[in-house]
Structure formats: C-alpha cells, structure tokens
Amino acid sequence: MSRTLVIGDIHGGFKALIQVLDRAKVTRQDRLIFLGDYVDGWSETPELLSYLIQLKEERDCIFIRGNHDDLVLGWFKTGNSNPKWLQHGGDSTIKAYETVNPTLKNLHHRFLENLTNYHIDSQNRLFLHAGFANMHGPASEFHSNTVYWDRTLWEMALAMDTSLTPSDPTYPDRLKLFNEIYIGHTPTTRIGETKPMNLANLWNIDTGAAFKGPISLVDIDSKQVWQSDPVYELYPEEIGRN
Template sequence: MSRRWTAILRPPLFHGGDETLTERLIAIGDIHGCRNALKTLLEAVDPGPQDIVVTLGDYVDRGPDSAGVIDELIALGKRTRLVSLMGNHEEMMLEVVRHGEPHHNWLRYGGVETLESYNFDGGLDFLSPEHDRFFDSLGDYFVTDDYFFTHAAYDPGLPLEEQSTEMLRWYSLTEGVPPQHISGKTAVVGHTANRHGEILDVGHLLCIDTYCYGGGWLTAVDLKTRKYWQASDDGVLRS
C-alpha cells in the first residue's frame, strides 16, 4: 500500500478547556479495538473536566470492537480535555476508505476485525458522521509542559513541526530508541508493543503500548505522578 503523507503536520485540537487549569496529564497507549479494557481503565482513572487525556493512536484494528472504542472516545471527549493522535492503523484505514487505496495490507493487519465491528455490508461509507469528525480531529503530535506525544517516535534533530509522518506514525523502537529530542522534553509514545506488558522507560522516552489486543494490557499513565493503571480486555485491572 502506498502511503499518502499529510502535507502539514498538525497538533490535535482540545475538546474544551484552558491548559492553565490542568490537574492531571494522562496518556493512554494503543487500544486496538479493546473496548472492554478501555472502559475498565477509564472507570479506574476517572478523568475530570480539567484533566488532559492524550490517546496515542491505533484505536482500530486487531481487537474485537473498534467501532465501540471510537464511541467511548467520543464520549470521553465530552467530559474531559481529550487530545487524540493519529496512529498508523487509522492512516491505513482512512487511505482505503477515503482515498481508494488497495485494501490488502489494511485487512492483513487488523482491518477485517474493524469492518466486522462496523457491521460492514460491502460499502466503504460505513463511518458515521460522528466517527468521521473524530478521525478528522486527529493530530500528529502534542506538546505540553515537559512532555511531547507522538504515536510511534521522532527524529531527535528536527522540530516536531518538521517531522515526517513516516517517523511519527511508523518507526519501530525495535530499530533503535532515538536519543533525546532537541527540545529536551520527555517523549511519550506507543506503536512498538511491549509484549511482556511492562512500560518501556529509558528516561527521555516512555513507550506505553503494552500489547492489549494480544492478551496484554492497556496502559494509562499520569505523567506528573508516574502513577499507572493497566487493564486487560477481560476486565482485569492492575496499578
């Protein structure tokens, strides 16, 4: 599948709120259709109207209820300050749905499960207007306080507004953890699944993709206190 890179990188929009009123800064890793895990996690974290919750992308594919995950995130955005980033799986889906790209790679990497969750009947117009608006709202990076957030990684020597979407959405940490970014801020990323279920913390970078769809955990971290919560898709919670 060819990749249609965005011409301009864009930070996502807040769904309300003034950043100076922040109470907690919470990041949530790759959800991949695991709605039950997301609901369990949100019940434990209980985000309030002054919290910022950053979701790192890959909401769809592989897990059993991608459509339900988007419903949960839309509802979440109505009660807290939600910042949602674009993952490579959203990119693959939207390339097929909106731009007519070949579907084979997307289906191979979890698109079948996504289509099933939307009760796919053969047409590519299966996204509701509300879900379309959610996908339109996704940004490529977010910066606040001493942290920045991307789906996958970053080029350490380039400002975030000059990064390629290849690096932000597709780079795997198995190819090497990048050095600290020139901004000096701590990076919070997902994308590279830690199959043992533990957060990867190398000081200047945290990776919180903990392999929920594969029997691992969905992770949320309060960056200011480093408290974390993890939920499995069968409803088990640990922190």
C-alpha cells in the same frame, strides 16, 4: 486535583478502555492524552470511536493519530484495502462496520480526519504515536507520516548505554529536544514487558493491547500506572492478532 493521563494503544478494545479509566478513577478534571491506534484488532472499533467522540465533548482530551487510524481513514475515503492491512487488524474493522449506518460512519470518518500528529505541552513534553527521525524534531519531518510509523527512536533508546546522561557527547541529540517523550506503536510485550517502559526520557505506553497485553494509562507527573486486564480476556470469542 487535576491530572494529565496518557493512554496507550487501544486497537478496538472498548471494554478494556472503560476498565482502565474506571481503575484510574478518571474525573472530568483530568486531562486525557491518547497516543493513537484506536482501531484495528478487537471487534468494538465503532463503539470505541463513538465513545471517544462523546468523551471529547465532555473532557479535556487530546487525540494523537496512529498508523492504524490513518489506514482506516484511507479505507473510509476510498473503500480500498490491502492484504497487509487486512492481516494486521483491518479485517476486524471492516467486519465491525458492516452494520454501522452511514451517518455514524461519517462521524467516525471526521474524527479520524481531525486527529493531531503530535502534541507538545507547556513543560516541553512531546506526545506522538511512534517517533521521529529528524534531528530538529517532528515539526521538521519531510514526511508527516513519519511520526506515526517511525520505530527508530524506540530502537535507539533500547540500544543506548543506560549510564549515559544528556551531558555526555554521545547522548542522542533527538532526546535532548524534549524533557520527556511519550510514544506507543511498538508493543513492550515484544521484549517480554507487560508494563510501560522508561528508557532515558522516553516512555513507551503500548503494552500490547492488540495481542496478549493490557491497555495502559500513566499519570505523567506521578508516573503511577493503571492497566486493564489483558484485552484478549475481555473478548474470549475472538482471535487476537499475533
């Protein structure tokens, strides 16, 4: 039977992605929805992107754009970098591409260029990297990059009274737009959680792979969770971002 599986932030942790896909026993019948941030962090961004391109040819996959993916795309286009990006994983990406041939780099460029900003499935479930601020949903955002930078949706959910239901007058209108919302971007490890978190109808699947956490994968129907080892343990010779 086919499943719909959502995968959180990866940040160049190719070994960890292979591990979690293996642990979940992913087959060609499964649909894979990746929530973005494939790049910046661990050393295997080129290997990871090549694998995702191959995976897209073989499987039913949806690739959401993350903020780091957009930053790397900008570097591919212009060659320019900035200190803040370099400090938050960009330096590892630049180093990783020092030995990558131009043809392969161009292939990765096109992959990042063709990522989607968000996806809404037939059951009115929303998938995006970060969040949205507009009360009418992500399609109404004035700036398209909001969907891969916004943290207010997650911060709102964290601050909510857990007893609220959609029928309560103070229940956030943004959450009423979709049956479920799946995001990454803000690691759950920031508040001491190493597994995906569910608040109201919002699921955060970023479990800190860029830092000391694992990559997480969730079956969105059964809500079963699979995780890699903490990614830094698979790259013992590297210093993770923290």
